[in-house]
Amino acid sequence: MLSHVYIGVNDFERTFSFYSALMRELGLKLRFRDDARPWAGWQSPDAPRPLFLVGTPYDERAASPGNGQMVALLAADRAAVDRAHATALAQGGACEGPPGLRPHYHADYYGAYFRDPEGNKLCVCCHTPPNPC
Numbered sequence: 001m002l003s004h005v006y007i008g009v010n011d012f013e014r015t016f017s018f019y020s021a022l023m024r025e026l027g028l029k030l031r032f033r034d035d036a037r038p039w040a041g042w043q044s045p046d047a048p049r050p051l052f053l054v055g056t057p058y059d060e061r062a063a064s065p066g067n068g069q070m071v072a073l074l075a076a077d078r079a080a081v082d083r084a085h086a087t088a089l090a091q092g093g094a095c096e097g098p099p100g101l102r103p104h105y106h107a108d109y110y111g112a113y114f115r116d117p118e119g120n121k122l123c124v125c126c127h128t129p130p131n132p133c
Contacts, residue, residue, distance in 0.1 A: 009063050022073075022091065026124070
């Protein structure tokens, strides 16, 4: 359904560091980084799309988070949600909801919510039941 998502940022270096750590936790690989623009993009290791992009706005104005906008990233399992949330906070993100079940979405929805250092809201979630031990 999606080709790519672009998150506008003001401090590219700080934000790149934040997303690099987060994407590693989710198993996504860096597709490119262009310091001349500046912008960077990550993708799944087994597919060319969708891309997750961060960079300065094309119009060269200041980036600002939107009210009501959120990007949700899919995690392989609940442990990955936990790790991603912890990584986001360790990298300067702000908690918007700790990891946990959200049964009002559906019985197996497990998610965590946070903001990146620029104030953009993100979710990392898993839609499957826990792995049996």
